[in-house]
Amino acid sequence: MKTAIVTGASSGIGFEISKKLLKMGYKIYGFGRDFSKVNLEDTNFIKIACDITKTGDLCEKIKEIRKKEKIYMLVNNAGVGYFGPHEELNPKKIHSMVATNLEVPIILTQLLLRDLKKNKGYIINISSITAKKSSTYGCAYAATKAGLTHFSKSLFDEIRKTGAKVITIHPDMTKTAFYDNLNFREGDIPESYITPQCIADAVKMVLSQRQGTVVTDITLQPERHMITRKK
Numbered sequence: 001m002k003t004a005i006v007t008g009a010s011s012g013i014g015f016e017i018s019k020k021l022l023k024m025g026y027k028i029y030g031f032g033r034d035f036s037k038v039n040l041e042d043t044n045f046i047k048i049a050c051d052i053t054k055t056g057d058l059c060e061k062i063k064e065i066r067k068k069e070k071i072y073m074l075v076n077n078a079g080v081g082y083f084g085p086h087e088e089l090n091p092k093k094i095h096s097m098v099a100t101n102l103e104v105p106i107i108l109t110q111l112l113l114r115d116l117k118k119n120k121g122y123i124i125n126i127s128s129i130t131a132k133k134s135s136t137y138g139c140a141y142a143a144t145k146a147g148l149t150h151f152s153k154s155l156f157d158e159i160r161k162t163g164a165k166v167i168t169i170h171p172d173m174t175k176t177a178f179y180d181n182l183n184f185r186e187g188d189i190p191e192s193y194i195t196p197q198c199i200a201d202a203v204k205m206v207l208s209q210r211q212g213t214v215v216t217d218i219t220l221q222p223e224r225h226m227i228t229r230k231k
Helices: 012-023 055-068 093-118 141-161 194-206
Strands: 004-009 025-032 045-049 070-076 122-126 165-171 184-186 217-220 228-230
Touching: 004 012, 004 093, 004 228, 012 025, 012 070, 012 194, 025 055, 055 093, 070 093, 093 122, 093 141, 122 141, 122 194, 141 165, 165 194, 194 217
Parallel strands: 004 025, 004 070, 025 045, 070 122, 122 165, 165 217
Antiparallel strands: 184 228
16 A cells, blocks of 8 residues: 655645545545544544644654655645735744745655655645746745745656656645635635645546656646635
């Protein structure tokens, strides 16, 4: 049985990716802040409640997993975003985005890279469409995602000859709890957003490629561009 580590696995995109991988026969170590609302009991879904930005604790947990498992996949999905004019952010919010969206994926990749190269495995980074364009309402968030995308591209070129794969997925507006504490959200019609299941299906498509072919970059967008401002 192949083993995957998925961050942000307690809800949204990470949860749907975890469910998809379970159906494909994977064993999942899912990292998340709170699994109390997760209604999934599966012996192959190991829930690890953890603040991944506490990197010392995170490194210890990864060390323990590596002792007993053959890691085949890392899905860097956990993310946080704060939006608005840049001067209205604060250092705490900026640090949270840099740590969660960029620092932790780079650290996890470093910790697991020898295993993933040896096993000819996968690193799947969930970036954002904001990494590919100007984002005047979320400069710092977009910068962290652009950094993740650039890291992915460079790492693929570094390790591609080993057989390990690096894939970046760039979702546009996705119907998740990501927007719960923001002043905007997706539109009201299904054509105005994508779903976590869409992203999980993209992961399945990536894994279905023949040996030797790698889908390195995926962008998922809804048919309609609509943003609803909250009152």
